[in-house]
Amino acid sequence: MNLIRVALDVPLARLFDYRCDDRAAQIGARVLVPFGKQKLIGIIVARPDTSEVPEAKLKRAIAVLDAEPLLGRADLRLLEFAADYYVHPLGAVIMATVPTALRRVRSREETPIAYMLTAAGVAANAAALPPRARAQRELLVLLQRKTIIEHRAISALGAATRKALQIFITQGWVQNTTLPPQKPAAMPEPSAVPVLSAEQSAAAGTIITALGTYQPMLLWGITGSGKTEVYLHAIAAALTRGSQVLLLVPEIALTPQLESLVIARFPGVPVATLHSGLADGERASRWRDARSGHARIVLGTRLSVFTPLPDLGLIIVDEEHDTSFKQGEGFRYSARDLAVVRARHAGVPVVLGSATPALETYRNAVDRRYQLLTLHDRINARPPVISCIDLRHEKITDGLSARLIAAIGKRIARNEQSMVFINRRGYAPVLMCGSCGWMSDCKRCSAKLVVHLRERRLRCHHCGHDSPVPTACPDCGDADLAPVGQGTQRIEAALARQFPQARILRVDRDTTRRKEAWQDMRSRIRERTVDILVGTQILAKGHDFPHLNLVGIVNADGMLYSNDFRAAERLYALLTQVAGRAGRGDQQGEVLVQTEFADHPLYAALRDQDFDAYARNQLAERRQAGFPPYVHQALLRAEARSVDVALQFLGQAARHARHLKPAVTVYDPVPANMMRKSGRERAHLLVQSSSRTDLRTFLNAWRPHLSETSSTAARWSLDVDPAEF
Numbered sequence: 088m089n090l091i092r093v094a095l096d097v098p099l100a101r102l103f104d105y106r107c108d109d110r111a112a113q114i115g116a117r118v119l120v121p122f123g124k125q126k127l128i129g130i131i132v133a134r135p136d137t138s139e140v141p142e143a144k145l146k147r148a149i150a151v152l153d154a155e156p157l158l159g160r161a162d163l164r165l166l167e168f169a170a171d172y173y174v175h176p177l178g179a180v181i182m183a184t185v186p187t188a189l190r191r192v193r194s195r196e197e198t199p200i201a202y203m204l205t206a207a208g209v210a211a212n213a214a215a216l217p218p219r220a221r222a223q224r225e226l227l228v229l230l231q232r233k234t235i236i237e238h239r240a241i242s243a244l245g246a247a248t249r250k251a252l253q254i255f256i257t258q259g260w261v262q263n264t265t266l267p268p269q270k271p272a273a274m275p276e277p278s279a280v281p282v283l284s285a286e287q288s289a290a291a292g293t294i295i296t297a298l299g300t301y302q303p304m305l306l307w308g309i310t311g312s313g314k315t316e317v318y319l320h321a322i323a324a325a326l327t328r329g330s331q332v333l334l335l336v337p338e339i340a341l342t343p344q345l346e347s348l349v350i351a352r353f354p355g356v357p358v359a360t361l362h363s364g365l366a367d368g369e370r371a372s373r374w375r376d377a378r379s380g381h382a383r384i385v386l387g388t389r390l391s392v393f394t395p396l397p398d399l400g401l402i403i404v405d406e407e408h409d410t411s412f413k414q415g416e417g418f419r420y421s422a423r424d425l426a427v428v429r430a431r432h433a434g435v436p437v438v439l440g441s442a443t444p445a446l447e448t449y450r451n452a453v454d455r456r457y458q459l460l461t462l463h464d465r466i467n468a469r470p471p472v473i474s475c476i477d478l479r480h481e482k483i484t485d486g487l488s489a490r491l492i493a494a495i496g497k498r499i500a501r502n503e504q505s506m507v508f509i510n511r512r513g514y515a516p517v518l519m520c521g522s523c524g525w526m527s528d529c530k531r532c533s534a535k536l537v538v539h540l541r542e543r544r545l546r547c548h549h550c551g552h553d554s555p556v557p558t559a560c561p562d563c564g565d566a567d568l569a570p571v572g573q574g575t576q577r578i579e580a581a582l583a584r585q586f587p588q589a590r591i592l593r594v595d596r597d598t599t600r601r602k603e604a605w606q607d608m609r610s611r612i613r614e615r616t617v618d619i620l621v622g623t624q625i626l627a628k629g630h631d632f633p634h635l636n637l638v639g640i641v642n643a644d645g646m647l648y649s650n651d652f653r654a655a656e657r658l659y660a661l662l663t664q665v666a667g668r669a670g671r672g673d674q675q676g677e678v679l680v681q682t683e684f685a686d687h688p689l690y691a692a693l694r695d696q697d698f699d700a701y702a703r704n705q706l707a708e709r710r711q712a713g714f715p716p717y718v719h720q721a722l723l724r725a726e727a728r729s730v731d732v733a734l735q736f737l738g739q740a741a742r743h744a745r746h747l748k749p750a751v752t753v754y755d756p757v758p759a760n761m762m763r764k765s766g767r768e769r770a771h772l773l774v775q776s777s778s779r780t781d782l783r784t785f786l787n788a789w790r791p792h793l794s795e796t797s798s799t800a801a802r803w804s805l806d807v808d809p810a811e812f
């Protein structure tokens with residue numbers, strides 16, 4: 088009997104066996120199978136000799152859908168590794184990574200990639216078509232001449248051509264096809280390539296020398312040191328060798344810039360950009376471009392780490408410290424960590440780039456497990472001068488110190504740009520009653536409702552709650568309600584009062600919601616029609632604004648004290664990024680941090696801009712306190728209507744864990760840092776060990792029990808290497 092083992096997109100944590108007599112059924116191919124009353128598309132992951140399911144009960148697969156496997160051996164190996172490492176069911180892992188359009192039965196078709204003629208089409212005579220059918224005649228001639236034409240190219244030819252294409256498809260003259268692999272024989276003449284600095288050149292050289300072997304590397308370069316240029320040189324070398332390159336970036340917001348840079352640098356080299364903003368069909372067709380080997384560069388956010396790449400030769404992870412590389416729900420993988428695993432499997436170099444590497448990564452470099460490539464200097468610019476404004480000795484107006492206001496005034500007079508960074512959107516973080524002390528709490532979250540004054544709304548930034556600003560206190564009826572604290576809107580208003588002539592631009596999630604908004608804003612900043620930028624972390628990352636010379640940081644203190652042991656590391660990284668926007672042109676940049684804790688070691692380290700000293704210090708503390716990277720952690724998360732139900736489930740799980748006599752430490756269940764979210768209450772249970780193997784062995788023994796004891800009352804998930812608590 089011929090058997091196949093199939094991964095399916097169902098909530099059951101296992102694989103499913105079917106009979107399948109199609110001898111062509113290959114591992115990695117899609118297959119249509121019956122499942123209960125439905126039909127589902129799954130992926131064949133094995134062809135076992137025997138099944139635990141009795142023969143009489145085994146159903147028969149309906150059809151194998153791919154002659155060529157959709158996932159290759161290397162792809163499945165990575166997915167299997169991930170399933171094992173993150174203790175997540177293989178079926179769910181596979182289904183989370185294959186584009187939805189490729190695993191939907193009967194649905195909107197995946198956008199075709201390209202077309203070619205069938206034998207009937209090749210034999211057809213264009214001259215025999217009726218004279219009125221001009222579009223058809225032209226399309227037929229074109230297809231006969233070019234063999235393969237991209238969907239994009241045909242779409243661009245207009246409605247008549249598209250209609251002609253549909254006619255040809257219906258009459259069997261045209262079929263879908265994929266694009267052939269495009270290996271550039273020699274690199275096309277690239278657009279103006281800058282000459283590398285000595286440091287850049289050394290870094291790029293080291294990467295290029297490593298091509299063809301597994302070598303993890305940390306490219307640690309201060310902001311403005313030209314890391315991107317190092318990537319581009321390494322990419323050029325990899326392309327020339329006939330390799331595909333995987334370039335991972337933290338956020339969609341950053342992809343358009345890098346995409347245009349890459350396309351301009353490598354004209355004619357097909358680039359597939361993959362991120363969550365794409366329509367399903369588009370995502371599937373780009374994924375196939377990568378899979379077929381047609382696309383030579385894949386530029387994408389975290390999920391693209393799984394993209395099949397037959398000729399993979401180099402992986403780059405830009406801003407590797409960024410928390411968005413970690414998936415925060417469901418299959419909670421770290422794309423950065425899997426990038427390193429993938430590179431090891433494939434025997435290729437992987438470059439992790441950052442100005443403020445994650446401590447996990449930095450430790451690997453310090454211990455020489457990763458090769459360290461350093462860029463100490465800015466390109467054609469000096470690093471900014473960072474200083475603190477001690478709020479205890481300053482006059483403050485609407486959250487802005489006199490010194491910061493004066494500094495902005497000076498820059499405006501010199502026709503230079505300034506930026507005020509505040510990590511909170513809205514007008515004020517809370518509305519408060521002056522007579523009874525009532526505060527605008529969200530009923531569904533452990534959080535305050537934020538005042539959005541312009542829209543006159545109270546909004547929760549966690550669950551989306553949205554209600555009008557009340558005119559009187561809901562508790563005591565007094566009208567003495569006041570917004571407390573600062574948000575971007577309030578700082579914007581304050582700046583407008585201080586500088587009535589200045590052109591002020593607010594950049595936060597509210598003003599950049601529209602699709603092209605941020606791109607338009609970036610051009611306005613570059614064209615110097617903006618004097619002062621006010622905004623949140625959107626402004627922090629990767630932007631190069633040559634006329635921006637002053638950065639003011641307002642209200643960072645709020646992030647200084649947190650019970651998450653990674654809070655300091657993240658704040659340091661964020662402030663370094665923000666500070667790094669200043670002085671990237673020929674003027675000296677200036678960064679002013681408003682704080683009530685000017686003596687805090689974090690600010691001292693930031694002023695010195697000595698990441699190495701700071702990181703080593705933090706690592707020493709982590710080692711002493713027994714925190715990662717010196718121990719390995721996993722978190723069992725649970726959520727329920729009430730925290731008691733969640734804690735009860737976790738308590739049971741903890742008892743069972745101890746019963747297993749584990750070689751790991753099992754802590755007591757505690758409520759999550761943010762206990763209520765969207766009406767659900769959350770708690771977790773931490774287990775940790777200094778041995779990765781012990782932790783994994785324990786988790787694999789523990790998981791089946793969790794599935795058994797869980798009830799519908801409490802939802803749970805396992806989070807290996809948790810990034811937040």
Ligand code: ADP
Nearest residue numbers: 281282283284310311312313314315316466631
């Ligand atoms: P980072 O990502 O390290 O902060 P960028 O890659 O943004 O730095 O580079 C900073 C600026 O320097 C960019 O405008 C970039 O175009 C420019 N640049 C990088 N390398 C060179 C070079 N070798 N010669 C001239 N300009 C360069």
Ligand code: ZN
Nearest residue numbers: 520523560563
């Ligand atoms: Zn009141």
Ligand code: ZN
Nearest residue numbers: 529532547550
């Ligand atoms: Zn809420």
